[in-house]
Amino acid sequence: MNKSVLVTGAAGFLGSHVCDSLLAGNYKVVALDDLSGGFRDNLDPRFEFVQGSVNDPILISNLFRQHQFEYVFHLAAYAAEGLSHFIRTFNYTNNLLGTINLINASVNTGTVKCFVFTSSIAVYGRNQVPMTEETTPQPEDPYGIAKYACELDLKNAHEMFGLNSVIFRPHNVYGERQNLGDPYRNVVGIFMNQIMQGKELTVFGDGSQTRAFSYIADVAPVIAAAIERPQTYNQIYNVGADTPYSVNVLAGVIGRAMNVQPKLKYLPARNEVVHAYSAHEKVKAAFGDVLRNVSLEEGIGIMSKWALRVGPREGTRFTNIEIEKNMPESWKRLTSAP
Numbered sequence: 001m002n003k004s005v006l007v008t009g010a011a012g013f014l015g016s017h018v019c020d021s022l023l024a025g026n027y028k029v030v031a032l033d034d035l036s037g038g039f040r041d042n043l044d045p046r047f048e049f050v051q052g053s054v055n056d057p058i059l060i061s062n063l064f065r066q067h068q069f070e071y072v073f074h075l076a077a078y079a080a081e082g083l084s085h086f087i088r089t090f091n092y093t094n095n096l097l098g099t100i101n102l103i104n105a106s107v108n109t110g111t112v113k114c115f116v117f118t119s120s121i122a123v124y125g126r127n128q129v130p131m132t133e134e135t136t137p138q139p140e141d142p143y144g145i146a147k148y149a150c151e152l153d154l155k156n157a158h159e160m161f162g163l164n165s166v167i168f169r170p171h172n173v174y175g176e177r178q179n180l181g182d183p184y185r186n187v188v189g190i191f192m193n194q195i196m197q198g199k200e201l202t203v204f205g206d207g208s209q210t211r212a213f214s215y216i217a218d219v220a221p222v223i224a225a226a227i228e229r230p231q232t233y234n235q236i237y238n239v240g241a242d243t244p245y246s247v248n249v250l251a252g253v254i255g256r257a258m259n260v261q262p263k264l265k266y267l268p269a270r271n272e273v274v275h276a277y278s279a280h281e282k283v284k285a286a287f288g289d290v291l292r293n294v295s296l297e298e299g300i301g302i303m304s305k306w307a308l309r310v311g312p313r314e315g316t317r318f319t320n321i322e323i324e325k326n327m328p329e330s331w332k333r334l335t336s337a338p
Contacts, residue, residue: 175216
C-alpha cells in the first residue's frame, strides 16, 4: 500500500521540487496549495491536488482524517524576510498559526510518523557566521521569529505527544519554477526578471552583503529523503551552498549567463542581516549521498535558460501592508501603484 504523504506549498518553488523528488518513492502524495505564490502547472498530474490554505483548520482536519497521512512536508510559507516587518499579522498568521494547525492535526490523527518542516537560517540573526545548528537563534525579523517559534513548538510536540520531526534551515534557494514576478524576495529571480524587462538591477545598499546562494537540486532532494532516514528524526539541519558571494558578484554571474552587461541601481540599504551563510557538516554526514554540490555558475546557467524560455513576469504587488514606517521607498511605490 502506498504511503500517504501531505506536501503543503506544493505548487510553489521549493514544494514542487520536493514533490518531484518523492516521485521516485512509493508514495501517495496529496499536494496542498492556496496558489497565492505557486502555480498549478508546477505540479505533476500524478499528484492529488487540493487548493486550500493551511490557515483553514477545518480543511486541514478533514484532509488528515480522509488520508491518514504517514508523513507531512510543510513548506507553505510567505518567505519574505524584509517585508515581514511591515506585514506582521499576516506573517504570524501564515507562518506560525498555519503551522500549528498542521501540528494539531498530526497529533490528533495519530498516524504521522514524521513531520518535516522547512525553517530558515533567518532564525540565526546577524553576526553569527558561519551559522551552525548549535548557534543560539537570535532572529532579527518577524519571519525569522515565526520560523523559530514553529521549531520550538515542534520540539514541544515531540516531548509532549511523541510527534517526530525533521527541521531544515535552507537559505537563498534559487532555480527553475521560482516566482520571477515576486518583487520582494529571491534576488536571483528578481535580477533575471529585471534583465528580461530591460531594467536596471536594483540593489539595496552597496551590494557587498553576502549570501550562499543555493541551487534547488542541492536542497529539495535532501528534504524529501529525510522521512526514510529515522536516524535524522528530531534533528535540525542547515541545508544549502557553502560558499558566500556578494550581491554585486551575483549580478555579474547572472549577467554573463544571460549575455548582458547589467546596470546596477543602488538604493538605500534595508535593515537586514549583512552577511548570512551557514556550515553544513551535519547535513553532509546524514545526506552526503544526496547532495550534488552545484556551483553558482552552473546553477545560474541552468536557471537562466529556464527563465529565458518562460519569459519575464509582471510583479505581484502586496496590497495588505500593515505598517509603512521605515519601509523602503521602492516598496512603497509598489504598494501604492494601481
